Amino acid sequence: MRQRVRLRNSDPCSSHSPACPGRPVSPSVQRRLRARRLRLQNPDPPPPPRLGRPLPTMAGRPRPQPQQHSPSASTRRRERWLVVLGVALHAVYMLSIFDIYFKSPIVHGMAPVPPRLSAPPAKRLVLLVADGLRADKFYEPDGRGRYRAPFLRGVIQEKGRWGVSHARPPTESRPGHVSIIAGFYEDPSAVTKGWKANPVEFDSVFNQSRHTISFGSPDIVPIFCSSLPHSTWGTYPHEYEDFATGPLILQFIFFLGHVFFTLLEALIADASFLDHWSFDQFQGLLNRSFDDVKLRQLLLQDKLVIFLHLLGCDTNGHAHRPYSDIYLNNVKVVDQIAESVYNLMESYFKDNQTAYVFTADHGMSDKGSHGDGHPSNTDTPLVVWGAGVRSPKFLTYTEKPDDGFRFVDDHKHDTPTPQDWALEGFERVDVNQADSSSNVYTCGFAMPDEFCGELTYSLFEIKQGQTVAADEVEAVLANTKQILNQFLRKSVLNQIEDLISAKDYETALKHSEELRDGSCWSSLFPNI
Known part of the structure; x- marks a missing residue:
């Protein structure tokens, strides 16, 4: 068999041999012949030696290994330098953001500017802050056409001024209260403290007062009153904010399972009792003053500030969303507390020398969150009345604003007044949130040292003379x-x-x- 194959392949004129000149050669055979000639002309180089193993020589000495120069070594080197350069540039960019924006804007050492009023119209200021209250939910009617804040609406129509206070991002509780009470926008470095502590000390309306009385959340009140010697303040435990429930059975369920309690809380919890707690503490303080001579003398002095922090709307907004019945009912609770505080103050002092400010630190988005610059978070209600505050101004048809686009810094409303608010006939005064501190003008206070707002004198009463x-x-x-x-x-x-x-x-x-x-x-x- 092998001999016949050998003779057949050696035959130059066989049908399978390409050496026969008379027969055509198939393309596949031509490709194989061409590849064979190329291999004979360019023999394969010997395989490179393995690294770490020296080649033996005749003399027994190791032959020096040739250096392996990869053709892509320079390319990889350039890529590494590009990566290092990119990381360095991005690090510089990130640090520049903190260096530019996260430095404290507070400047210390300015000489205080004393008040320049001959006779302040008010002796005391009552500040009511409804945490997380949206402007539209406060002014608009409910499904039955009835307004949720009848008392404050009556104040707008008969006693004082109204508008929208425009907050700035971040729309959080601490930055909002700093703007309202201190008159400047929050120190960005406070983000490193979780918006809880003061990284840099600052002046506030409470510091300029003769005495401050404050009740509310443990996250807000201590920011301004913990180091203030001339203050009387109190807060409820942190557990009230976490539970936001009244029944003890829910607290017992919490110890059985935190997850189950959270779901149950989201269904039936109502945090409006936090607002009632603040009012009850203030009412109890006034009742104790009838038996405490020193406390009564403290309350009867001028330059008194009373601050009530009402957290119910914020807590209910997070848990139930701002369109829920619990949140909307909390708006009614806040209005009832404002009415109770007003009646209590007027019956206690009986001198018509109290100025009242009702506002909010931020709003609440439809998702139950806040922090960004959406109008639902930045637009908050503002109602001012009492001693030294102008009476309502009724607008004629020609005096009504055209509701065109205006800048917020012009202190004009930048959005049209919705018709369902039914307040087009009353002059609307919009302010930036930091301008809210100027309301102490009626009490003859010196402005806080870091106050950067404008004096909203259009809110104050101007008599002829x-x-x-x-x-x-x-x-x-x-x-x-x-x-x-x-x-x-x-x-x-x-x-x-x-x-x-x-x-x-x-x-x-x-x-x-x-x-x-x-x-x-x-x-x-x-x-x-």
Whole structure:
């Protein structure tokens, strides 16, 4: 068999042999022949030696291994450098964000601007803050056409002024209360403390008061009153916020299973009792003053601030959403508490020298959350009445606003007033949230040192007479001076930093001493 195969393959004219010139060669055979000739002309190089094993030589000495130069080594090296450079640039970008935006805007050391009123119209200020209350849910009617806040609506129509207070992101409880009470927008560095503690101390309306009485949430009240010696304050336990329930059986279920309790709480919990707790504490304080002479004297002095933090709407909004019956019923509870506080104050003091402010720190989205800049989170109600506050102004048809686009900083409402609010005939005064602190103007307070808002004098009562007109001008001038002092101090600090960078230490030291002594304004700003 093998011999016949060999003779057949060796036959030059066999049908399978390509050497026969008379027969055509198939393309596949041609490809194989061409590949064979290429292999004979370019023999394969020997395989490279394995790393770590020296090649033996005749003399027994190891032959030096040739260095392996991969053709993509330079490419990989460039890729590594690009990755390192990209990480470094992104790190610089991230650090620049914190360096620019997460530095405290608070400037200390300004000379306080004293109040310039001849006779303050109010002796005390009552501040009611409904945490998480949306403006539309407060002003609009319910499904039956009845309004949820009848008392405060009557105040708008008969006694005071109304509008929308525009908050800024982050629309959280602490930043909102800082804007209302201190008059500036929250220190961004407070995010490192979870919006709970004060990374930098600041001045507030409570500091400028002669005495402050405050009741409410343990997350808000201690921010302003924990280190304030002239304050009387109280908070409920943190468990009230977590449970937001009254029955003890639910607390017992909590110990059996936290998950089951959370589901049950979401179904039947109503946190409006937190608002009642704040009012009950304040009412008990006034009742005790009839038997406590010192407490009564403390309440009868001027420059008194009463702050009630009402957390029910915020808690119910998170648990049940702002369109739920529990949340909407909490709006009625807040209105009832405002009416009870008003009646209690008027019957206790009987002097018509109390100013009232009702507002909210932020709103609530339809999903039961807050924090961003959506109008449902930034638009909050504002109702001001009492001593030193203007009466309602009724608008004629020609005086009604055109509801066109306006900037919020112009203190005009940037959105049209919905018709279902039925308040088109009453002048609407919109403010930025930091301007709310200017309501202490009626009590003759000095503005907080870090106050950056505008004096909303359109809310205050202006009578005919030269004295009242002069008081208005003096108040606006004091507000302007205070904002100017902050700008000048920041300018001086920047100049000193530039001198230090230029290594002009002698001049920087001189300006620092002048800034410390308060004599730098004339030398650094001769034209002012």
